[in-house]
Amino acid sequence: MRHLVWIIIGVATVSLALGYAASTSLVLGLAALGFLWMFGHGRGWGWTSSVGLIVFVSMAAFGLWRGASPLWMFFAVVATLVAWDLDHFSHRLRYAPEEAEARGLLWSHTRRMAAVAGVGLLLGGIALSAQVSLSFGWALLLGFLSIWGLSRAFRVLRQSEGSRDFSSFYQ
Amino acid sequence: MNRLLWVSFLIMGLILLGLVTLTGALLALAIPLLIYLGAGLLYGPGALKLKVTRHISADRASKNTPVDVKISITNEGAHLEEVFIEDLVPRPLEVLQGEAKWLTSLRSGATVEFSYAVSGERGYYRFPGVQITASDHLGLLRKREIVSEPGQLFILPEVIKLRRVEIRPRRTRVYSGLIPARQGGPGVEFFGVRSYQPGDPLRWINWKAGARHPQGLFINEFEQERVADVGIILDARRRSDIVSKQGSLFEHAIQAAAALADAFLSSGNRVGMLIYGGHLDWTFPSYGRIQRERILRALARAEQGDSLIFEGLEHLPTRLLPARSQLVLISPLLKRDFDALIRLRARGYPLLIISPDPIAYEEKTLRGGQDVELAVRIARIERELLLRQLRQAGIAIIDWPVDMPFHRVAQVALSRSPFWFRPIGRKS
DSSP states (O other): OHHHHHHHHHHHHHHHHHHTTTOHHHHHHHHHHHHHHHHHHHHTOSHHHHHHHHHHHHHHHHHHHHTOOHHHHHHHHHHHHHHHHHHHHHHHHTTOSSHHHHHHHHHHHHHHHHHHHHHHHHHHHHHHHOOOOOOHHHHHHHHHHHHHHHHHHHHHHHHHTOSSOOOGGGO | OOHHHHHHHHHHHHHHHHHHHTOHHHHHHHHHHHHHHHHHHHTOOOOOOEEEEEEESOSEEETTOOEEEEEEEEEOSSOEEEEEEEEOOOTTOEEEEEOSEEEEEEOTTOEEEEEEEEEOSSEEEEEEEEEEEEEOTTSOSEEEEEEEEEEEEEEEOOOOOOOOOOOOOSOOOSSEEEEEEEEEEEEEEEEEEEEOOTTSOGGGBOHHHHHHOTTSOEEEEEEEEEOOEEEEEEEOBGGGOOEETTEEHHHHHHHHHHHHHHHHHHTTOEEEEEEESSSEEEEEEEOHHHHHHHHHHHHHHOOOBOOSGGGSGGGOOGGGSOTTOEEEEEOOOOGGGHHHHHHHHHTTOOEEEEEEOHHHHHHTTSOOOHHHHHHHHHHHHHHHHHHHHHHHTTOEEEEEOTTSOHHHHHHHHHSSOOGGGSOTTOOO
């Protein structure tokens, strides 16, 4: 499990680095962050994965804005999401009682995550290749709707979790 | 921060950034994250319907003895993809073997069982319930419930076996026992001589006395041995305790209380226990093994406390204690306790004080130095003075340096009649 997470963190780092190939200092910085995340995962630190997710996705967005290859950036975001998810899952998996149980959970989780990543890649790929022209009004309306929709969805998710304290386990 | 928040903030950030910079690719970056969030919403767990049972192998155990806890959970609702089960183990119980936290998946109607072993220090521990967190495989959306399944565990204090503890209360009960009752009758120890009464056993006739006084017959009397009422008072005032890295003086006092209660009950006496601290914990006097268990459980529960009312011993509820019964106070003693103890003695209670020495105990934790030495000297003089005054008032005191095991102290001081009970001019 640990090796799988390391590999995917490596994939995310390499994808970002390939997008930023022109800037050596940024590549070195990304490599350092990738190693920090790997090291943190090895040591069982929870915070490195969250920092990794935020920084890697932000770097991908920044790269796109600076004109880096959208494909690499997009691939890096998907890999980062998978690495972040598996990092958290591996922490949870420590409490699986038996090897068979752990294997079953790992298999189900990996299948679900692979489906999410596959659909994400597919839809993202389509979105990257499609060109749709929108007027300012439409863009504003879409932006408002997406933010409103997300905040509603988020509220529903939070309400369904109940009002009890959040366990550090799932954070 | 919650994982859901991370993903949501990132999605919102990317969408806003895409719209502000008019970069469509940034919006595309949000798509995998949106799908991830959508999957969480789609496969989120339904209502939790779980049946939990806990079986604890023993409801009482001694210190550091492993106790097995077995948890069984049956899912009576829909399939739960990922369930994190956490038995809320009361602190400071320590999980020795196995895990009190489990991650598993539960199909509808399935049952999962797990067990672990705990041990801990003296105390009374309540298991409140089992916390169950169900989520989808991605762990994004979750439902949490604490299923109440109360359980309890007493970790009893260690009971050191003492040899016979000699006490001489002024009043004894009618049942025969081991305590000299200051009354003539059947017994072992010679008590006196009286005139022969019809029906007296012939083997008790004192022929020598009869020969000296030919006008009548005399018989020997022996001191009756009976059981007595014993009240053990444990001082649980926080201000009288000393806490160090090695532990607390109070724990030593509890050990002494357990040993004495066991010894008195084993001799057939009626024993009650009063724990005097933040509140009063009174174990009504009784006999036998059940009373021993009651007292040990009270001692397991015992905690120190602060109370303005029970700051001094003057509010000791003497009405709870049978008149003129033997009292045993286990306390490091405070200066202000003197008057209350004298009053207790004046009311006719024979009083025995077991006093764990707080000065010797605290001295070890202090670094040496002239100031410390002087302070220790002054404190010791004050304590010696207090103990001397109490002894002069007829109170028996055992000054116990807790380095020495209690059974050894008790053997020296309590295994035979103390000197204050011995007749004057007679060699012991």
